Amino acid sequence: MTNNPQDTLRNEDLPQNTLATxxxxxxxxxxxxxxxxxxxxxxxxxxxxxxxxxLAVGRGIDALAQLIQTGVPAGEFWTAAVSALKIPVLMIAAAALTSSLFSYLQQFLIASVGEQLTLSFRQDISAKLNRLPLRYYDAHKTGEIMSRVTNDLEKVSAIMQEGLPQLIASLFTILFAVLVMIKLNLLLFGVVLVSLAVSMAATGYVSKLAQRAYGENLASMGALTGKLEELYAGNRVVKIFNLQAVLTAETEVQIERQFRAQRNAQFADFVIYPAIRALGQLGFIATAVIGGGLAFNGVITLGTVQAFVQYVNQIAEPVTETAYVITSLQAAIAGAERVFALLDEPEEIPDAGKGAEAITAGHVQFKHVRFGYRPGSTLIHDLNLEVRPNQQVAIVGPTGGGKTTLVNLLMRFYELNGGTIAIDGQSITTMGRQALRRRIGMVLQDTWLFAGTIAENIAYGKRDASRQEIEAAAKAACCDHFIRTLPQGYDTVLSGENPGISQGQMQLLTIARAMLTNPAILILDEATSSVDTRTEMEIQKAMARLMQDKTSFVIAHRLSTIQNADQILVVRDGDIVERGNHRELMALNGFYTALVNSQYAEG
Structure with a gap:
């Protein structure tokens, strides 16, 4: 990967397929x-x-000039001037009013179009994110996805509301001005055309230099932001290893680079573009000088010269603005391209749409299951497993061995490459995903709470739950006591980023959330990893009572907590290498025994 700012600009801020987008x-x-x-x-x-x-102003000037040439007496001059300027002034007022009203209507409608476009994109993206398979989220960072929903769409919205109308208005303004100038005087138009060509060439050249400066500024700002985020997020680790001076020096290098890049970008804004505008004024001077000579010789009128001078001003600014708009338009198209790429991502295989009423006992069967996260790479080769109703199955093994993969397949987070998984005799592929997941409760190692009250968080999977049901689930999950110690109890509002409770307490709330749904099958993916040993023992007792009538899968890191499981699966490299209860596996003196002994040795 290159760190060249120009490469960053080309790859991220320039579209790869402009026409298609x-x-x-x-x-x-x-x-x-x-x-x-x-x-x-x-x-x-x-x-x-x-x-x-x-044209109206020029007509007024010609009328005054003719009035002066006719030698109107001083006493009658103002009356004659008012009469001569009546029509030009009315023309100016009408033209200005008409231009303003239609311009207002255009701006009003374009804002509506831009926001409606952004809304349609956001609605489609929101629906798309719900249909994307879990493998997409595994392969893309959250920040990258959020950037497409926010930054890229903002670029599209901005160009629609500001840049595109400006570009269209500039093109029309140039077109009308050119047509009128051609009709008024071809020679003067030639002078304007030459000056316009020089200005456009200079603008094009300078725009490339400015684009490079902007690209380097964006790249350096991104690098600095990443460095600062890394420094602040890992502040404790930095202090532990006494690397403050080293990281401060590295950050200062990034700051210096960003300073130089920002200075160059500011130079482009405040020096280069004004210079281009000054160059464009040369056309204004040339038009005034040559036009004045033609007027002196009687070839054209003074009003025509004045009209030409105004037309030069009318088209000079749009030409300069076009460079800005084109650069912004490229970035917007690139943003739209990335949004369309997200909308084109492969979705989950459509559901059969059937319910999961067949799931009552929780009899789970894996038959010749084959699966791999990437094409050509198989993690599970030929898995066969039967879990009888109300059994507690523990899944253990080394990190990356495939423990979580088993339950992910059961939840249909991923589709099989071969074989079948059936619950109570019915293949899970014949059930709708939502219906299936409503019958399976799952508690993850990573806790997630949203901004809301504790009661609302517990009732996340069952919105119509009564307060009594919520409190019963909390008591079963051993979190009722600490909830009641909070100022507002179950009505205490938690913040998504800083909930104000410990990680272990958050874990207890997620366990209570799963208990409240009363599923037929329960999955605990190292759900007690964030609580202390005493609390874990209490949860185990509560879970044992709740799992009496449920089939349960427990992924455990601490092997001492699953010794009473009906069946223990030892998973390694995607395959079940050993299975049985604790006593049977210890008697084998195999991989499970080695895992148990290593944990006791560590303890």
């Missing part, structure tokens, strides 16, 4: 055809009215 974007915009038609017409009339202003 534009077609898809225009197709989505086509849902708002009427608004877009009104916007286009409004822009057309606004720019046309704006183009009439110099």
């Amino acid at each position: 534009l077609r898809r974007l225009l197709h989505r915009l086509g849902r708002q055809k009427r608004k877009l038609a009104v916007i286009l017409i409004s822009t057309l009339f606004s720019c046309a009215a704006y183009a009439l202003l110099p």
Whole structure:
């Protein structure tokens, strides 16, 4: 991977397939055809009215000049001037009012179109994220996904509400100004055209330099942000190893790099582009000088020269702004491209749509199951397993051996490469995923609580649960006592980022959440890893009572907690290498025995 800022800009801020992305974007915009038609017409009339202003002003100047040449007496001059300027002034007022009204209508509608486009994207992405398989989230960082939902969509929205209307208005303004100048005087138009070509060439060259400066600034800012996040997040570890001075020096290097990049970007904004605008004013000067000479010789009128000068100003700024808009448009198309890439991701295989009413006893069977996370790489080769109703099955083994994979397959988080998994005689592929998962309770090692009250968090899987049911589940999970010590008890509001309770207490709440749903099958994926030994023993007693009428799978790290399991599966490299109860496995003196002895040795 390269750290070159230019490479970063090319890969991230420039689209890889502009035409295809534009077609898809225009197709989505086509849902708002009427608004877009009104916007286009409004822009057309606004720019046309704006183009009439110099003509109206020029006509007024010619009228005054003619009045002066006729030698009107001083006493009658103001009356004659008012009469001569009446029509030009009305034309100016009408053109200005028309341009303003249509411009307002355009801005009002384009804001609606931009927000509606963003809303449609967000709705589709939200639905898409719910249909994506778990393997997608395993392969993509959360920050990357969030960036597509936020940053990339903001780029698209910004260009729709600001950049694109500006670009269209600039093109129409240039078009109308050019047509009028050609009609007024071809020679003066040639002068304007030469100056415009010079200005555009200089703008194109400078835009590339500025784009490079902006790209380096973005890359350096990203590197600095990542370094600071790393420094602050790992502050305790940094202090433990006394690396404050080293990391401070590394951070200062990033700060210096970002300072230079920001300075170059600011230079592009405050020096280069004003210089380009000054270059564009050369056309203004040339037009005034040559036009003045033509007016002096009677070839054209003074009002025509003044109109040309105004037209030069009208088209000079749009030409400069176009460079800004095109750069922003590229970034927006690249953002839309990444959003479309997310929307094109393969989804979960469609459900059969049937319910899971057949799950009553919890009889689970794995028959010749084969599975691999990546094509060509098989983790589970030929798994056969039968778990009878109400049995407690413990799954143990080394990290990465495939323990969690077994329960993920049972929950249909991943689809099998071969074989079948059946519950109470019915293949899980014939059941709807939602119906299946409602019959299976799962507690993960990683706790997750949302911003809300403790009661709401416990009732997350059963929204209509009564307070009595919530409290009963909390008591069974050994968390009722600490909940009642909180200021508002079950109505205490937890924050998603900083809940205000310990990690172990959070784990107890997630266990209570699973207990409340009263599932037919219970899965505990190292669910007690974050609690102390005494609390774990209490939970084990409570779980033993709750699991009397349930089939349960327990993934455990501390082997002492699963010695009473009906069946223990020792998983290694995706295969079950040993199975039996604790006594049978210890008698084998195999891999399970080695795991138990190693933990006692560590203890």
